[in-house]
Amino acid sequence: MYVDFGRPTWIWRRLGTALRVDRRTALVCGVLTAAVLVLGVLTLGTGSISLTPAQVLTALTDPGSDRRARLVVMDWRLPRLLFALVCGAALAISGALFQSLTKNPLGSPDIIGFSSGSYAGASVVMLLLGTANYLAIATGSLIGGAATALVVYLLAYRHGLHPFRLIIVGIAVGAGLSSLTSMLLLSVSPQQAMLAATWAAGSLSGLGFEQLGPTIAVFLVLLICSTATVRPLTQLELGDDAAVALGVRANRARLAGTVVGVALTALVTAAVGPIAFVALAAPQIAQRLTRSSTTLRIVPAALTGALVLVAADFAAQRVELPVGVVTVCVGxxxxxxxxxxQYATRR
Incomplete structure (x- = not known):
């Protein structure tokens, strides 16, 4: 029996089960993957020691190749590239979750204020506790992001969680946290303030496999959790009444999406500092590329976020700036x- 899904679709049947894949989405994901791989090779060859793509590929695949090239590629630059891929994907998924929750393209964690909460938590660790330990900063960032989400959720909750109210309350809380962070920067020594300000620029430099392992492990757990929230959040985009009629518990689904989205944002902030606008732009770009009716397409959004952050890091290395500065300028x-x-379409 033929079923018309409204879009060209590939159906794969095996052992009594069927997998339906949207053809355009699959093609877009393939192109994005190829673009990430090409740009990744170029990034690995960029720096004070320039390498050709052939040298990069040889260093990646041949253990007996030139030792200097393998040192540069495998030990110095590969962790930075992998961090860009993971952090870009995490930010994009977080942005997709919040844009679905708020039904608004401006509903990303950096606009709502959750990134400010993670930054404030990390700043407290660095400025008040006086430590630059990676694990301590990561813990402070996670606690700050979670606490901010809890405050925003409680303040925005009135007989349910209205998307517009969540955005307004989030912006207000984020502004307050930014003021608190500025006050902390002014109350410490210039050396401490410079340390926190440098970290706040968002940089992928100085990171190695020691930090990469825990980051990837946490990201994979959150990725699994995010896929579990896709179906209820997509149904909530139809409206609460329709979603409840389909068996979705609206408030529980929104809470789960908020927790996962905040955790993804805090993970990135803990690893590389606050990187703005990737969470805002990547889901929208992915939606336009796939021509989907929803931003909550995890795989295209993740691949788009990874490509955006790798491209931003490639440009940052060319101009010798932190990657966060590049994303702010473009974003x-x-x-x-x-x-x-948005203004033009509402007129």
């Missing part, structure tokens, strides 16, 4: 365009 222009477009 600010994107935000202005998005706001103008």
């Amino acid at each position: 600010g222009a994107y935000l202005a365009w998005l706001l103008a477009r």
Whole structure:
């Protein structure tokens, strides 16, 4: 029996089960994967010691190749690239979750204020406790993000969690936390303030496999959790009444999506510092590429986020700036365009 899904679809049947794959989404994911691989090779060859793509590929695949090239690629640059891939994917998934929750393209964790909570938690560890230990900063970032989410959730909850109320309360709480962080920076020594400000720029430098292992492990757990929230959140986009009629517990689904989204944002902030606008832009770009009716497509969003952050890091290495500065410059222009477009469509 033929079923028309409204879009070209591939159906794979085996052992009494069937897997349906949207054809355009699969093609887009393939192109994004190829682009990430090509840009990754170029990134591994960029730096004070320049390497050709052939040298990079040889260093990655041949243990007996030039020792200097393998040292540069495997020990110095590969962890940075893998961090860019993981952090870009995590931010994009977090943005997709919050944009689905709020039904608004501006509903990303950096706009709502959850990134500010993670930054504030890490700043307290660095400035008040006086430690630059990676694990301590990561713990402070996770606690700060979770506490911010709890405060925003409690303040925004009135007989249910209204998306618009969540955005407004989140922006207000984020502004307050940014002021608190600024006050902390002004109350400490210039050396401490410089340390926190450098970390706040968002940088992939100085990271190795020692930090990469725990980050990937936590990301994989959160990735599994995020896939479990896709179906109820997608049904909530139809409206609470329709979702409840389908058996979805609206408030529980929103709480689960919020927790997973905040955890993904805090994970990235803990690892590399606050990186703005990737969570805002990547889900929207993925939605336009796949021509989907929802931003909550985990795989295309993750691949788009990874590509955006790898591209930003490639540009950052060229101009010798932290990657967070590049994403702010590009993302600010994107935000202005998005706001103008939203205004134009509502006139």
